Amino acid sequence: MGFISVGVEAVRSTLKDVWKDYIYCDALDNNTLVTKGLNRNSSNGNILSDQSKVIVSDGQCLLVVENGKVIDLVGEPGEYIYDKNAEPSIFLGSFKDAVKSVFSEIGSRFSYGGQAGQDQRVYFINIKEITGLKYGTPNPIPFRVVEEKAGIDMDISLKAFGTYSIRIVNPVLFYTNVSGNVENDYNLDTLNEQLRAELLTALQPALAKLSDQGIRYSQIPGHTEELAQSLNEQLSSKWTDLRGIQIVSFGVNSIVADENDEATLKSLQKATAFRDPNLAAANIAAAQAQAMQDAAKNPNGAMMGYVGLNAAQQAGGIDVNELYKQGGQWLCPSCQTTNEGKFCSNCGTKKPE
Incomplete structure (x- = not known):
């Protein structure tokens, strides 16, 4: 079983102009991460049948799930025909490096005479950049200030506020370990609080890395790319390796030091001058x-x-x-x-x- 791209194989005589099932997905908003496929021509819901036509739009990834396991993936926009007699197609698109190991044994399953099950279901994953996620430190976090020339080495307390964005970079991991067989949709609201808590936990060592580079706290808004990279490193085991999520961008709207700490720091700098x-x-x-x-x-x-x-x-x-x-x-x-x-x-x- 697998998909045939209509753009390449439309001239084949085995394909017809009318399909029993026509499965697609409406535009996914910023809050919808996973949704079932919609069948325009029948009441089969998101169940895939032989010779079904499937539409995959930009910013979407299609997963075929059999008995709770992902068995095929289409990560490239286009129109496709599902053929139960074909080999698994695996149109990985940009997910080639991320998910190829997941499908390493699919080909052997069919080459040894395995048969596809009768219940393959279609799910669409939102692979666009999810923007505008807000964060804020409810409690101050420490930031080390080191100025060798001034002989200053002290910890000050900071509060930071801003926004960040994420993207699903491994749809298979996200479906397998996060959403599963959703009844309707899987929304960002379900996961957002957990992500924010883990982000704030990772923010402290990420800021410490900037401090080690001699960057002052007032300069942090100019080093958001380094922060995003450092946060991805800190969160890789929970986000990338487990959930298939990565931070795309990290913005700092404001960063404020404790008034007493700031006064002490300025006094030391003045004395040094x-x-x-x-x-x-x-x-x-x-x-x-x-x-x-x-x-x-x-x-x-x-x-x-x-x-x-x-x-x-x-x-x-x-x-x-x-x-x-x-x-x-x-x-x-x-x-x-x-x-x-x-x-x-x-x-x-x-x-x-």
Whole structure:
């Protein structure tokens, strides 16, 4: 038994213009993963009879099931005639590598005189990309931040939200291990919660892989392809090898760090930046300039404000020019311009000895 492509064999005299059974499948929406074949000309339901005509559309895969086991597959769009006397056809299409081992013994079954059963049923599998599946981390997940130059190695908590898409890449595994002989349809709603839970479990090691590559959490939305690949690796045993499903794309709509963790991280990064004497001096100079402006607004008079400012500077023991000297720069005492030469580039004042 097997299928004959009408596009190739339509000129054969054994084929007629009218078929007893005409089996097809309506367009499959995003939620329908498996459905029974529809018979337009008889009440046989999805039972396949000799010389039935079958239509397979783009985005669909046809399975023939006998006694609960898949015995034939059509993964290429087109019109076909079912011939019970023909060898299994196996129009694998893009599923050649994925399912060829499943059918390795079908040919020998018939070459040794085996007979096809009387009850072959037709099911259609949705092989399009199923898009718009949402995920979100109800609880924060850890993400390791490593910045060797800054001496930072800490775990922060992240929350991520976005969408992903999947595709059935092995219809035989999906039918055998997930849907089975469905009464009507097998919908994504039946499986979606389980998929989402497993996805979130795999997300933590996938993010850890990005962290090991030195990618910051704020850069994660730009590395979604690596995330999708890593998630497929983490989920291969449960999704690809067991259910015949793979992630096609993974999108990150937003990723948010815990406020306290983010504040700590920024504080450490700022402290590291001030190891550079020039940056430290510039920061102090800016603070002193602001303090001078604030002193001028002192309600007790500008003179009192400047007295307080001088006292604070002397108590602090920080000399901006000393810091600039360490960095090879100096601060003009007249106009507060940062310079590197012997004279101020703004007012011409000579560099202090």
